[in-house]
Amino acid sequence: HWGYGKENGPSVWHKNYPVAQGNRQSPIDIIPQQASHDSSLGPIVLNYDQCTSINIANNGHSVVVEFDDSDDRSVIRGGPLDNPYRLKQFHFHWGGKGCHGSEHTVAGISYASELHLVHWNAVKYKTFGEAAAAPDGLAVLGIFLDTGDDHRWLHMITDVLYMVKFKGSVTDFKGFNPKCLLPSSLHYWTYLGSLTTPPLHESVTWIVLKEPIIVSEKQLGKFRMLQFTGEEEDQRLRMENNFRPPQPLKGRKVRSSN
Ligand SMILES: NS(=O)(=O)c1ccc(O)c(NC(=O)NCCc2ccccn2)c1
Numbered sequence: 579h580w581g582y583g584k585e586n587g588p589s590v591w592h593k594n595y596p597v598a599q600g601n602r603q604s605p606i607d608i609i610p611q612q613a614s615h616d617s618s619l620g621p622i623v624l625n626y627d628q629c630t631s632i633n634i635a636n637n638g639h640s641v642v643v644e645f646d647d648s649d650d651r652s653v654i655r656g657g658p659l660d661n662p663y664r665l666k667q668f669h670f671h672w673g674g675k676g677c678h679g680s681e682h683t684v685a686g687i688s689y690a691s692e693l694h695l696v697h698w699n700a701v702k703y704k705t706f707g708e709a710a711a712a713p714d715g716l717a718v719l720g721i722f723l724d725t726g727d728d729h730r731w732l733h734m735i736t737d738v739l740y741m742v743k744f745k746g747s748v749t750d751f752k753g754f755n756p757k758c759l760l761p762s763s764l765h766y767w768t769y770l771g772s773l774t775t776p777p778l779h780e781s782v783t784w785i786v787l788k789e790p791i792i793v794s795e796k797q798l799g800k801f802r803m804l805q806f807t808g809e810e811e812d813q814r815l816r817m818e819n820n821f822r823p824p825q826p827l828k829g830r831k832v833r834s835s836n
């Protein structure tokens with residue numbers, strides 16, 4: 579099964595998922611000076627006030643908070659998007675002790691971690707799975723995490739990580755609004771890309787915020803106590819460095835909001 583190790587990591591994913599060598603793979607290295615300012619790009623709008631978080635789970639690749647996406651109660655719209663896209667889940671990618679773990683990089687610089695808020699086009703597609711395989715099916719909002727002081731709200735997540743230490747564990751996680759994880763500015767870069775994990779479907783309109791949020795080393799360290807492996811497995815693999823490195827741009831244009 580795919581993972582982030584030597585034998586099953588990003589460098590061999592193409593064997594089972596040939597699209598890994600496709601023309602719109604993610605993540606990428608974003609070079610700000612080469613991004614084109616597009617005045618037709620409006621602001622992104624996040625309507626999360628009626629969002630309904632359900633649970634938090636360890637899926638063996640990351641820690642994921644799932645939302646009720648049975649209606650349009652929490653959506654992202656505007657910016658490069660032609661429709662509202664429904665919030666389905668968010669999850670993180672991070673590094674090991676002291677080394678960085680973001681997926682997108684900015685002029686070659688990686689951040690400590692990256693948060694992905696995953697949305698799907700329920701106007702055009704009936705299910706997430708169907709949308710995840712369509713070229714305009716998903717919109718993922720990427721937010722960089724940099725280290726510094728404690729993030730005043732991230733503790734709501736890091737305080738429960740011990741309950742989902744092992745792959746396959748899940749616990750209730752109600753009443754969490756991810757709006758508290760946004761930076762002050764919603765200025766962004768946007769480009770057409772893919773899922774950054776298998777099946778690597780080329781179905782994502784990426785919206786990457788320019789401003790990182792600040793979290794503490796201590797808070798990040800709690801992500802690293804998670805395990806890739808299940809409780810019953812005798813191998814204990816610490817969940818860290820669960821990021822795919824930047825992929826070839828293949829002539830794609832990165833646009834910048836103002
Ligand atoms: N890292 S990412 O690009 O934001 C991202 C977003 C949503 C996702 O579903 C995934 N990948 C993921 O969940 N892969 C395993 C399950 C899956 C997802 C989609 C279609 C079929 N199977 C990655």
Ligand SMILES: [Zn+2]
Nearest residue numbers: 669671694774
């Ligand atoms: Zn992700």
